[in-house]
Amino acid sequence: MATIQDRVPASNIKRIAVLTGGGDCPGLNAVIRAVTKDAINHGIEVYGIEDGFLGLVEDRIRPLSIDDVSNILTMGGTIIGSNNRSNPANFPVGKDKDGNTIFKDLTDVCVTHLQIRKIEALIVIGGDGTMSIAKQITDKGFNCIGIPKTIDNDLYGTDITFGFQTAVHIATEALDRVHSTAASHHRVMVVELMGRNAGWITLHAGLASGSDIILIPEIEFDLDKITEYCLWRSQRGKRFTIIAVSEGAKPKGGDQIVDRLVENSPEAIRLGGVAKWLAGEIEERTEIESRYVVLGHVQRGGTPTAGDRVLATQFGHHAMELLKMGLTNRLVVMQGGELGDVEITSAADKQRLVPKDHPLIAAARSVYTSFGD
Amino acid sequence: MATIQDRVPASNIKRIAVLTGGGDCPGLNAVIRAVTKDAINHGIEVYGIEDGFLGLVEDRIRPLSIDDVSNILTMGGTIIGSNNRSNPANFPVGKDKDGNTIFKDLTDVCVTHLQIRKIEALIVIGGDGTMSIAKQITDKGFNCIGIPKTIDNDLYGTDITFGFQTAVHIATEALDRVHSTAASHHRVMVVELMGRNAGWITLHAGLASGSDIILIPEIEFDLDKITEYCLWRSQRGKRFTIIAVSEGAKPKGGDQIVDRLVENSPEAIRLGGVAKWLAGEIEERTEIESRYVVLGHVQRGGTPTAGDRVLATQFGHHAMELLKMGLTNRLVVMQGGELGDVEITSAADKQRLVPKDHPLIAAARSVYTSFGD
Amino acid sequence: MATIQDRVPASNIKRIAVLTGGGDCPGLNAVIRAVTKDAINHGIEVYGIEDGFLGLVEDRIRPLSIDDVSNILTMGGTIIGSNNRSNPANFPVGKDKDGNTIFKDLTDVCVTHLQIRKIEALIVIGGDGTMSIAKQITDKGFNCIGIPKTIDNDLYGTDITFGFQTAVHIATEALDRVHSTAASHHRVMVVELMGRNAGWITLHAGLASGSDIILIPEIEFDLDKITEYCLWRSQRGKRFTIIAVSEGAKPKGGDQIVDRLVENSPEAIRLGGVAKWLAGEIEERTEIESRYVVLGHVQRGGTPTAGDRVLATQFGHHAMELLKMGLTNRLVVMQGGELGDVEITSAADKQRLVPKDHPLIAAARSVYTSFGD
């Protein structure tokens, strides 16, 4: 990671654009606001590209003023829209006579749309997919700075991404609420949380809520251990168990069970697959009433927490600092509590997973949390 | 409805018990606290029965002190536990030689457990099922006072029940959060809420969140109208639609579609059936990306809102007032903003549904909300 | 109170205006949104008057579209601005040669500004002061419909006003938070809440938070009773006491003590006067560490609760119904859970105070709450 201190200002940039790609994430508007205000504050004009790279291909680009970014700091979503299905390098442009979709590389078109407006640099806010596309734009000689974005906190190269704290906050609130139902009814409650292949949200929210069992993709679980634990709690007079389970959690010995589920019903696993299956299995094996909740999209929307607003503002400001230094092709990151930057595709094809010896796992185990292993 | 003003104090009661039956509901502890403090304040001893009528059958009854109810006003759940599967009048006591479960009427046993401890009256907090059982206890000559409880707000005879405002609050927060995702991604978001056959939670939360479409069991929906509405919004530049759907909502012309769903997969409808089906149908027909969230048990747990704490405290206090008047067999209710009481089984076999000409429906329609009809 | 059912539609109104007067109140934007959407839905054009009656005098009037009221349902404040210091009937227009302000009656000017734009009716959202001004406009033959607004819930003629539930919600959260500090440090914590001469916010929030002592203007307190109560709790092992005090609460036998306070320091009483004085007196007399918090303006801003959004939407819709009926000079009210209307100045010079025999006071007393009397 390089830091600002290493460099000298070198740029005389006059006009930039900003784009948000990928899924919704609390804090996007805070970044857009920071970039826009910082730029205008320094005499730089800002354009917003609508709906991610789709808007860049379709030439939907509009100026952003201070008024456009007033009052958006607390708003979820992104005022310029996003899109997670369009890749300019492989864009569907019609069908051939056999009805097959024809794809074309429209990266050049994207660059042209920017250059026509005399836009000199593009700030791209997104996940690893978005950064890969940004790299292709950069390869055409156009200046891109990336800002990492994912509620899952699994982006390689940065310790934390904005949106994550908000997701953990919402998940923890839900687990807190479910706790009282479980305790009153002597139930097992299974709550499925987001995170794709990474257990960060589940680990943090599980620990924060005092969940009894935390199941994350990085630690394969053993169903017998889980049911044993539920029964052990029951015998100790704690007649309920809260299980925080990551959507990507899987049983030991590969994912046969989940595979089987998916075979029978291809959509089963997409949302709530694991939670539903777990609740069913536990109820059958322990005879303790079991229910499940799939928190879903509630985790990624709405007002960001104070922490995420601060982090997003810092990321936006730092991206502007890099631009003012004349840098290109860099990704803003936070490491060891310090802001810095790495090469923009550093995060591509890598994922920051929860290490099995992570201090939070040790802390959780020591307060009797089971990881089902 | 009769009110306190109609009566004169007539009781010299010395010992009572309290019991919570049925599903979890924010405010239960506030009622238990109010009953216990009020009673002790008036020289009356209080016992808590564990896990609803199950604990009454099994003689699990313990004294409640001021300390037991300290700090529980803000807590979700019920400190004495609940149970929604045990009916003393039809209680499983073993199996015959063919392995069939033998059921017995243990109502007498329940009354004996109370009388042995010199308990003179029982305050029963629950829904219509719980009140029916209370009636059987009353029929044995034992004094019962009922306090209505349901987050669904569908109890006949009372305008409002505690827990409902909390459920609406949580549902509205979730709809608010989902709003930003929908707007950023130009999606249809379907959020399924609780309420069994009554649309109260969905109607209130849908209106409070500005949901575009509200689907409740009382108004059968037409899928074509829904998709038309989504497309109409899209054409007007509002490229997203929020749908608040009650778990019991059904399409016009009977519930064939849902029946079909259930036939294929008996569990489909239990949780998230309608939401999943709706999101699928809408995406297929409109080609607008559609997602769904099933809020589930999160709606019924956790800290009650200020309004529910006040209401629950009033209900508990009023039940005590009735007891002090020497009344029995009464259910506490709130009508037209005033507390009163009706015969304890008044609510049985009846349900308070949303009338199609309810003022909230008119208000919602006038701000462009569609009910899919 | 008259209800809609009593009337027949009689109006063919084409253009209306809306104005917000007086202090900030959560739900104002929800009313503006409901009025605007309902009107446009029925082919009626809507204008917004900026900054209350000040903007009417200064002719700052602009059209409101559906887009203007999009996304404002959850926003605190009022998008058209408010003002609580301008009365058109007594408006400062300059100074005479001696430097004295000259006041003029500009009510006619106001009506002219409306008529020039062919605005046929004015929806006025405000408290009793605002309604008195509206009456003067009505007296000039211009159609006004009033919507009651106050967080204090003290408007005569309606059981509830929007904003109140939000104020209670915020006050309860603050009391909940302060509870833990008090308990950990064995302190007396005094929290001062809004409400002017009415104790509604304090009564509801005090009860909802389980405050030990509730002091409202309607029940004069006796300092000796308060200190006795704190000491009694201390002896019982509850070494902390939470006091919710209304800004207008006063000691028995007139308000000499507060008067004395004000004499010494005229601003003392304006904000936090009572709380500060109470905490000081209690600490001195009981030797229990005492602290105070004055919640202030936090109570009247920000996102309205779900309940207030629903109520505000209903009020806005109902005002439109009255207009469509051809009515004028009416104030929307809610009585016994039903919407209706009364003469627009019904509320003037009267205030809805907490009756000393209010059921909530009885309920609070029975759970050991002291009112300091």
Added chain:
Amino acid sequence: MATIQDRVPASNIKRIAVLTGGGDCPGLNAVIRAVTKDAINHGIEVYGIEDGFLGLVEDRIRPLSIDDVSNILTMGGTIIGSNNRSNPANFPVGKDKDGNTIFKDLTDVCVTHLQIRKIEALIVIGGDGTMSIAKQITDKGFNCIGIPKTIDNDLYGTDITFGFQTAVHIATEALDRVHSTAASHHRVMVVELMGRNAGWITLHAGLASGSDIILIPEIEFDLDKITEYCLWRSQRGKRFTIIAVSEGAKPKGGDQIVDRLVENSPEAIRLGGVAKWLAGEIEERTEIESRYVVLGHVQRGGTPTAGDRVLATQFGHHAMELLKMGLTNRLVVMQGGELGDVEITSAADKQRLVPKDHPLIAAARSVYTSFGD
């Protein structure tokens, strides 16, 4: 900072005690829970000392079980009580014949009370004052491990302390709420936040809420700059200004003005002094209506945020790790995202203030935030 990796386990400890000192702080119970569960999980008995060092002097020490720490993770305050006025090394034991208080060093008594119960180590949770006392206990040869605690985040040697994120969260919510009032009424709103001599809470909450002006003790403000800024905003059409001010903020050129305030009224500065003075001065000089709010104790109570619960749990676990290593006289810290430990009095007599070139200040300035300098 040393880390766990540097050491080998060396202890065979069997019984410990835990104590909380100083002001209330969200997360204290989470630490107590983590320590207790971790200890019992490893066969170590735990005692709780009531009301900080006062309880140690008075020999109020009781065993803590798993049940004692159940359900406390989400609770504010400390279940074992705290006290911020007792120093065993200088403890009042009576009065001499002239009525002067006699102080004695009771450190030996404290150690004796621990040794009698065969307690081998003491975990002390508190600020720098508490750690200085812990050092004196250590000097008597008794093993102490410190856990840093302050909502102000100003403890030297650690990047973050639990409670801080919760304080920022609450302060940001209040600033968000006040924002709508300010905007609707074209007012200046001054919100005073905690932090003693450190501006961390104000800086974070101010940035998170998009406050227009942030005043912290580390940057002396110029009143002219502040009023200029308010007027400049007004001229730009932003007719309101939000000021987040730290309780310790002071005007340029020493603190004469505040001194003068204090001279006239010694208590003025204690709570709300700066906010009240600022609002008064600004209104007088700019003629813009100005109001103030002093958030006070609300900031330090109630449920901790998810982040603080995680951090507090980690700190508790880490203290146990140090004990298990046989270490003594160490303070748990977090530096650069990593847990470690420093000598227990490292933090004494030093304070971590906001450096004037802190990245958050640069970020805030670039989005037009004024620091009044």
